[in-house]
Amino acid sequence: MAQVELSKISKSYDGSPVLQDIDLRIDDGELVVLVGPSGCGKSTLLRMICGLEDITGGELRIDGVVVNHLPPMQRGIAMVFQSYALYPHMTVRGNMAFGLKIQGAGKAERDTRVVAAAKALHIDHLLDRLPRELSGGQRQRVAIGRAIVREPRLFLFDEPLSNLDAALRVKTRIELARLHRELAATMVYVTHDQVEAMTLGDRIVVMHEGRIQQAGSPLELYEHPANRFVASFIGSPTINFISATVLSANAERVGLLLQGGTVIDVPADGGQLQVGARVDVGIRPEHMAPVQGNAPAPSPDVCRFDGEVTLVEQLGESHLIYLRLWDDVELVARSPGHTQVRIGDRIALRAQTAQLYVFDSDGIACRRLSSEVLEAA
Amino acid sequence: MNQFSHPARRAASIGRAALVHMTLGGYSLLVLCPIVLVLLNSIKTRAGIFDNPLGLPTALTLTLSGYVKVLGNAAMGHMFLNSVIVTGASLIAILLLGAMAAWGLTEYGFRGNRLLSLFLAFGIMVPIRLGSVAILQTMVALNLVNTLTALVLVYIAQGLPLAVMILSEFIQQVPQELKDAARCDGVGEYRIFFQVVLPLIRPAVATVAVFTMVPIWNDLWFPLILAPSEHTQTITLGVQQFIGQYATDWNGVLAALSLAVLPILMLYALFSRQLIRGITAGAVK
Numbered sequence: 001m002a003q004v005e006l007s008k009i010s011k012s013y014d015g016s017p018v019l020q021d022i023d024l025r026i027d028d029g030e031l032v033v034l035v036g037p038s039g040c041g042k043s044t045l046l047r048m049i050c051g052l053e054d055i056t057g058g059e060l061r062i063d064g065v066v067v068n069h070l071p072p073m074q075r076g077i078a079m080v081f082q083s084y085a086l087y088p089h090m091t092v093r094g095n096m097a098f099g100l101k102i103q104g105a106g107k108a109e110r111d112t113r114v115v116a117a118a119k120a121l122h123i124d125h126l127l128d129r130l131p132r133e134l135s136g137g138q139r140q141r142v143a144i145g146r147a148i149v150r151e152p153r154l155f156l157f158d159e160p161l162s163n164l165d166a167a168l169r170v171k172t173r174i175e176l177a178r179l180h181r182e183l184a185a186t187m188v189y190v191t192h193d194q195v196e197a198m199t200l201g202d203r204i205v206v207m208h209e210g211r212i213q214q215a216g217s218p219l220e221l222y223e224h225p226a227n228r229f230v231a232s233f234i235g236s237p238t239i240n241f242i243s244a245t246v247l248s249a250n251a252e253r254v255g256l257l258l259q260g261g262t263v264i265d266v267p268a269d270g271g272q273l274q275v276g277a278r279v280d281v282g283i284r285p286e287h288m289a290p291v292q293g294n295a296p297a298p299s300p301d302v303c304r305f306d307g308e309v310t311l312v313e314q315l316g317e318s319h320l321i322y323l324r325l326w327d328d329v330e331l332v333a334r335s336p337g338h339t340q341v342r343i344g345d346r347i348a349l350r351a352q353t354a355q356l357y358v359f360d361s362d363g364i365a366c367r368r369l370s371s372e373v374l375e376a377a
Numbered sequence: 378m379n380q381f382s383h384p385a386r387r388a389a390s391i392g393r394a395a396l397v398h399m400t401l402g403g404y405s406l407l408v409l410c411p412i413v414l415v416l417l418n419s420i421k422t423r424a425g426i427f428d429n430p431l432g433l434p435t436a437l438t439l440t441l442s443g444y445v446k447v448l449g450n451a452a453m454g455h456m457f458l459n460s461v462i463v464t465g466a467s468l469i470a471i472l473l474l475g476a477m478a479a480w481g482l483t484e485y486g487f488r489g490n491r492l493l494s495l496f497l498a499f500g501i502m503v504p505i506r507l508g509s510v511a512i513l514q515t516m517v518a519l520n521l522v523n524t525l526t527a528l529v530l531v532y533i534a535q536g537l538p539l540a541v542m543i544l545s546e547f548i549q550q551v552p553q554e555l556k557d558a559a560r561c562d563g564v565g566e567y568r569i570f571f572q573v574v575l576p577l578i579r580p581a582v583a584t585v586a587v588f589t590m591v592p593i594w595n596d597l598w599f600p601l602i603l604a605p606s607e608h609t610q611t612i613t614l615g616v617q618q619f620i621g622q623y624a625t626d627w628n629g630v631l632a633a634l635s636l637a638v639l640p641i642l643m644l645y646a647l648f649s650r651q652l653i654r655g656i657t658a659g660a661v662k
Contacts, residue, residue, distance in 0.1 A: 047557075050557075050561060051560075052557050052560060052561075071560070071563070072560055072561045072563070073560075073561070073562070073563030074563075077561065078561060079557070079558070079561045081554040081557065081558060082554070083552060083554050085552065085554035085555045085557065085558035086558075087555065087558075087559075087573060088577065089576040089577065098559075098562055098564070099561075099562035099563060099564075102562055102563050102564050102565075102568070103563060146558075146562075150562075
């Protein structure tokens with residue numbers, strides 16, 4: 001198994017930069033997920049780690065050795081592709097054994113390793129079939145099997161689940177997590193699906209416009225997003241933003257005047273903020289709840305939003321309530337499935353200020369001080 | 378219930394099918410007629426050929442004398458062999474070099490790549506026969522006149538441009554991820570070409586094989602000017618020896634022609650299943 005280090009990695013095509021200043025350290029046995037919208041450079045980065053794309057600048061080290069100019073094979077890497085990329089004219093056995101054969105492994109050894117991997121993935125009864133005779137899920141397993149038999153130091157996955165249907169995707173995701181535990185292998189996994197990222201990753205690297213926005217554990221990204229982009233990328237439905245003006249700010253509290261006139265007090269590190277500056281306040285849908293009855297005016301720790309319900313999406317276990325506050329501001333809230341709300345109702349939503357996020361005019365987050373407090377409570 | 382349930386629609390669909398079949402049938406007839414005529418007359422006596430060229434052979438006119446003459450002619454076998462050698466060698470070289478060139482031009486971006494592709498495409502547009510004089514001079518200078526090598530070289534030049542163009546088109550359709558997967562497996566570039574790419578474009582290779590093989594086998598021009606000597610004549614050229622200035626041995630000519638068609642027909646049958654796949658590839662996927 002391997003430890004991978006990327007320092008100051010960059011990539012440009014004909015002078016136009018695609019990736020810049022990528023610094024990342026992947027520990028032995030870790031599963032790191034690269035996530036971001038399409039075009040953010042995550043697949044390019046993966047292909048650079050693999051050795052399929054040249055590295056324009058910076059150093060890539062695997063187990064301390066610079067591998068910038070080594071071909072994929074010598075880096076000890078196996079990759080699973082989005083389209084599976086099985087050799088159509090070879091049987092499953094042939095597909096899985098091809099790499100070993102090139103490496104010069106004997107027939108007996110090839111057979112043992114292929115059968116062992118096939119058993120682990122429950123495809124041992126398919127060994128003599130051709131890829132076109134397999135279902136999507138089976139092909140996916142063969143592609144993973146082909147990676148496993150090589151016993152690589154590092155596994156790379158390029159959106160391996162995106163060609164599967166929803167049910168199969170969940171199942172395969174769970175199996176991948178199990179596989180990662182069993183093999184204790186170092187893995188890098190690229191996806192644009194944040195649920196995959198959150199559930200699979202030991203660590204998530206959020207990328208946008210060729211740069212790493214933030215790297216951290218799933219909960220860290222959720223609780224302490226570094227900027228507006230990460231906050232809006234992690235979480236479903238997407239976080240709501242309301243603009244506000246800074247009334248007062250210190251290292252422990254930020255006093256804000258929300259658009260619409262509400263004054264609130266958020267426990268966050270406002271050291272970087274100027275009084276009078278415009279900021280954005282982020283509120284996650286799951287942190288808002290409808291106010292029951294005619295509750296009295298809110299305390300400074302609770303803020304309240306009045307508006308008209310424009311849409312209710314019923315998911316069963318919860319409702320998504322779309323509430324229009326003013327002409328151009330709409331909030332989404334997640335409330336329990338038994339809530340009685342209809343389109344056109346005028347209702348109020350409340351949220352604890354401790355659960356809000358504050359982003360300055362450049363989109364950089366003010367460090368939240370509340371989550372530890374909330375967890376302790 | 379289905380598209381044929383309505384009588385009017387059913388009639389229309391039958392009418393359409395009939396039209397298509399009539400067109401195809403008519404065209405087939407047009408193409409097959411001369412061949413059938415050659416085959417029929419090759420087993421008739423000289424008198425039978427001239428009295429009733431379109432008629433079936435009767436008990437009176439039926440004869441295999443043409444075939445006996447041709448097969449008994451030792452030189453004929455030799456010419457046959459020459460044709461097979463020239464066509465075979467050219468075909469193998471064109472397919473191998475053409476596929477490799479196509480792979481190189483599509484897979485690797487190098488300086489002059491576009492220019493080279495354009496140069497090869499130019500070869501499709503300009504008929505090679507325009508250069509006959511220059512080719513002859515070159516062959517004389519190289520001392521290759523009256524050798525099969527001269528023919529093979531010319532045919533390779535003639536066949537390569539089209540082969541490169543068609544095969545490039547197909548190689549481009551081989552998914553990038555497949556090549557990447559092979560590179561991850563540590564497969565060398567030559568092996569990727571021979572063991573991953575080539576098996577996938579087999580239908581295209583068969584298509585190119587048929588397209589190149591037929592004109593080479595049937596060519597009269599270059600054998601006539603580059604290798605007309607007795608021991609290097611190809612079958613197409615050799616048949617001419619039955620056509621005299623004053624008297625033509627039609628039995629011999631027709632029998633030799635019939636025999637000359639056979640090998641190409643066999644090869645075509647061999648490739649045709651792949652050929653159809655090659656032509657329809659991509660259309661039904």
